[in-house]
Amino acid sequence: MPALELNDLDRRIWNEELNDFVPDKIFDAHTHIFRWAYNTDPDKDSGPLRNFVQPAFEDAGWKLLDECDELLMPGRQVERLSFPFPYSNGCDFDGSNEFIAGEVKGHPQSGALMLVHPAMTADDIESAVEQHGFLGLKPYRFFSSTGDFVHCRITDFLPEHQIAVADRLGLLIMMHLSKPDGISDPQNLDDLEFLTTQYPRARWILAHCARAYSSWPIERAGNRLREMPNTWFDTSSVCESDAIEALIRTVGIERVMYGSDDVPVGVLRGKYISFGYGWAYLSEQNHNFNLSHCDARMTFTRFEQLRAMKRAARATGLTDLQIEALFHDNAVSLIHGHC
Ligand SMILES: [Zn+2]
Incomplete structure (x- = not known):
């Protein structure tokens, strides 16, 4: 059985809304390469991650990512920045890191990040x-040394001695921020200002629009985010255009990069939605709305994200060149120093 299939809804959205927006050359700055076997939780098959990592995505190597991209973005040439899946209840770090290194090896334009634990x-x-x-x-907040992965500080899951290594070697740091207010939390802002200044050769990518699924965290962070040195941003899994628009308006287009969060988030049918000061993943399986008045089917998270990116691009008046930069050149110049 193929891992993914397009239906008429997906085809229509791609053809009518996205095909003319997505450039030919893509550098996907946020992808996961992993095996379910590296989840060492003995109860993993009855745990919540099982719904998320379906059997078709248990061996998520380079080939599977290529297949997903070819199906969802036909004809596009895709390079990637990839990292393992952070299994929260037991994770084989060495296995995960060795696997991804092998998968990315034959792709010199792409690159891999090492999954790290604070110990x-x-x-x-x-x-x-x-x-x-x-x-x-x-790093990942689920590995926080405090055991509290909701309120932990950056250095609880990425201790300073590890940031010092990133500084010494000029490494990237893919940061999924913690705390309910994300980037607008004053302690996150204080910590980032300190760490980006103290360790100037480490280059931070703040994932998921600095973990803002709506505009308010970015608007609240405002100038402090705009002036944060050595920070870049990926748009992965953010499906509300106001968040992406606020990010572009706040930090400029040069530091914003497309990311798919494949696999599996980008290829799941559903959408991240925001409400009040919260957000959640809405899927065909986790709601009981009465949807008899409309076409109730959902398309891929990635298509919802691309729709949001297109609306944000339109609202901010991006040129074709800026859209190409968003999908490719910005990531290439961050990673390789040129494009
Ligand atoms: Zn991710």
Whole structure:
């Protein structure tokens, strides 16, 4: 059975709304390469992640990502920045990192990040980076040394000795911020201002529009975000155009990059929605709305994200060149220093 199939709804959205917007050359700055086997939780098959990582996506290697891109964005040439899946209830870090290094090896324009745990020493990280050629680090809040992955600070899951390694080696840091207010939380802003200044050679990518699924965290962060040195942003899984528009207006287009969050988020049918000061993933399976008045089917999260990017591009008046930069050139110049 193919991992993915398009239906008439998907085709119509692609043909009528997205095909003329998505450029030919893509650098996807946010992708996951992993195996379900590296989830070492003994109860994993009855846990919540099982719904998320369906059997068709258990072996998410380079080939699967290529297949998904060819189906969802036919004819596009895609390079990627990839990192493992952070299994929260038990994770084989070495297996995850070795696997991704092997998968990305034959693709010199692309790159991989190392999944890190706060208990890793500077030596652990330096030797893995040297051995596998990782371009940077992928910490995750679920591994916080405080055990509180909702309210933890950045250095609870990416301790300073690891940031010092990133600074010394000029590495990227893919940061999915914690805390309910995300980038507008004053402690996150204080910490980022301190860390980006103290360690100027580390280059931060603040994932999911700095984890803003609506505009309010970016608007609240305002000038502090605009002036934050050494920070870039990916649009992965953000499906509301106001968030992307606010990001472009606040930090400029040069530091914003397309990311798909594949797999599996980008290829799941559903959408991240925001309400009040919250957000959630809405799928065909997790609601009980009465939808008899409309076509109740959902399309891929990635298509909803691309629709939001298109609306934001229109609202901010991006030129074709700026749209190409958003989808490709900005990431290439961050990662390779040129485009
Ligand atoms: Zn992700």
